[in-house]
Amino acid sequence: MTSISGLFANTFSYASTNAGQKQTAASKPESVSASLEKTTPETAKAAPGSLASAAATAREKIDAGYAKLGTTGTTRTTANEWDAIGFPDFDRQMLYAVISNEGGMFTDVEVNAAKNEIANRISDIINSNDPLADNGTKAFRAILDFYDAASDEEKSSFEWAIARASAQKSYMLSGGTENVGTGNRVVDKLMQAWDQVVARGGNSNDFANMPAYREALTWWSQSNGGAHHVNLNV
Numbered sequence: 481m482t483s484i485s486g487l488f489a490n491t492f493s494y495a496s497t498n499a500g501q502k503q504t505a506a507s508k509p510e511s512v513s514a515s516l517e518k519t520t521p522e523t524a525k526a527a528p529g530s531l532a533s534a535a536a537t538a539r540e541k542i543d544a545g546y547a548k549l550g551t552t553g554t555t556r557t558t559a560n561e562w563d564a565i566g567f568p569d570f571d572r573q574m575l576y577a578v579i580s581n582e583g584g585m586f587t588d589v590e591v592n593a594a595k596n597e598i599a600n601r602i603s604d605i606i607n608s609n610d611p612l613a614d615n616g617t618k619a620f621r622a623i624l625d626f627y628d629a630a631s632d633e634e635k636s637s638f639e640w641a642i643a644r645a646s647a648q649k650s651y652m653l654s655g656g657t658e659n660v661g662t663g664n665r666v667v668d669k670l671m672q673a674w675d676q677v678v679a680r681g682g683n684s685n686d687f688a689n690m691p692a693y694r695e696a697l698t699w700w701s702q703s704n705g706g707a708h709h710v711n712l713n714v
Contacts, residue, residue: 531573531631534576535577535578538574538577539586542565542566542590545565557593562596567594570597576594576630578591608622609622621660627644638696645670645671669693669696669699670696673693674687
């Protein structure tokens with residue numbers, strides 16, 4: 481039978497493969513010059529409040545953090561060093577701008593560091609809501625609020641829809657009784673995919689193979705032109 485923990489693992493699907501863990505952000509190293517080359521003059525002209533503007537601000541803050549630290553991010557950069565560079569101070573839209581590599585301005589290690597920061601924030605939510613006290617219901621409800629507070633750009637990604645549906649299903653299985661539906665048809669269809677997994681006695685590994693998952697992915701792809709790095713061949 482599908483477990484709540486197995487379902488909930490999917491809420492981190494776009495965040496980190498080591499959700500909530502303080503660790504070294506691992507990916508291929510890039511030099512300082514390669515990092516700085518990703519900043520383009522056009523980003524300074526981005527409209528205030530836009531994802532491009534958030535990306536420009538994030539790029540500036542990361543570079544300032546590198547200057548302060550005296551080095552650039554690599555596979556050897558520790559979690560504490562990423563914190564010193566400034567990721568914990570980034571707002572949600574700035575983090576999503578890095579995670580989605582808006583404008584191609586960020587290195588692989590920076591993208592991974594932003595994913596880990598999101599995972600750390602989710603982990604903090606879990607730990608602050610005593611998940612063992614009520615089968616996790618309160619924690620899952622708080623995580624739904626976290627996802628619902630995302631920017632419109634983040635909510636347009638298929639990764640967000642997967643995470644939101646997985647957290648919603650976990651909330652329901654934990655005993656949650658509130659109506660926490662989004663009205664988002666992709667999220668609703670992914671909820672149906674989880675129902676299909678449960679009905680078949682499967683596990684989280686079966687989720688992407690469910691007919692409803694494929695239908696949700698098709699809907700999303702048709703609306704978004706395959707953006708946000710979703711692999712349509714999964």
